[in-house]
Amino acid sequence: MRYLIAVVAAGLAALVPVAAQAQVKLVAGEEVTATAEARGGGIVLEVTGRSPATPNAFETWAAAAYARGEMDGAGGPNARPIYSEEAPAPVPVAGRVRLRFTPTEAGDSLLVIENGLDRGMVYRATMHRGAQSRPTDVCLVPPGKVAIEHWPHPLDAITVDNIRLVAWQPEDGLPCE
Numbered sequence: 001m002r003y004l005i006a007v008v009a010a011g012l013a014a015l016v017p018v019a020a021q022a023q024v025k026l027v028a029g030e031e032v033t034a035t036a037e038a039r040g041g042g043i044v045l046e047v048t049g050r051s052p053a054t055p056n057a058f059e060t061w062a063a064a065a066y067a068r069g070e071m072d073g074a075g076g077p078n079a080r081p082i083y084s085e086e087a088p089a090p091v092p093v094a095g096r097v098r099l100r101f102t103p104t105e106a107g108d109s110l111l112v113i114e115n116g117l118d119r120g121m122v123y124r125a126t127m128h129r130g131a132q133s134r135p136t137d138v139c140l141v142p143p144g145k146v147a148i149e150h151w152p153h154p155l156d157a158i159t160v161d162n163i164r165l166v167a168w169q170p171e172d173g174l175p176c177e
Contacts, residue, residue, distance in 0.1 A: 023161040026101040028109065028154070029053050034097045036117055042164045043117075045097060053100045058146070059112055061087035063104040066150050081174070082148055089146040092116035101158050111149040111158055115141040120168030122177065125149070128157040139176040142168055 024032055024045055031053040034045035055063070061084045065071055071082065083089075092098065092114035100112040115121045121141040126133050141147040 023159060024099060025157055025159045026099055027157045028101060028103050031100040035095060036097055045163065053102045055102050056090055057087040058084060058089045059110065062148050063110060066108060067106040071150065090114065092144055092146060099160060103154055107154050109151045109155040113141045113147045115143060115145055117143055117165060119143050119165040122164050122166055123160050124162040126159040127155050129155050137176050139174045140168060
């Protein structure tokens with residue numbers, strides 16, 4: 001009888017969704033590469049590498065565009081793609097996510113996310129500066145694309161968590177939370 005109860009309890013436990021939590025904290029100037037595993041309606045990132053962040057030509061171009069004010073007003077509900085013919089965005093590696101958190105020469109902070117997954121990626125982010133931490137708005141990262149989040153001030157670190165994959169089409173726009 002005890003065995004039967006244990007089997008029934010184990011079977012019921014398998015029906016309860018697991019609360020997936022994916023959390024990655026990056027300090028300024030750090031890059032993380034990860035693979036993603038679906039779990040309980042979210043994804044868990046398995047970090048496969050950490051290294052110093054070396055901005056590529058696209059990120060250097062984007063940082064300069066932000067410094068010149070070309071992206072002013074492009075946040076929140078006004079989010080829009082950032083594009084350069086001179087410095088095209090890198091193509092994300094299929095099945096991988098790359099997060100790069102870099103300070104800019106102008107003293108701003110950039111979080112660059114390469115989404116090599118087959119669906120849109122939404123997440124939450126918490127900014128850290130000194131002893132203070134607070135959540136920040138971020139936008140969906142389209143599948144197979146690169147997204148840049150920008151803050152016009154220096155940050156010490158950023159935590160990315162509550163990562164979820166969602167169906168997404170270009171006509172859906174870039175929803176932000």
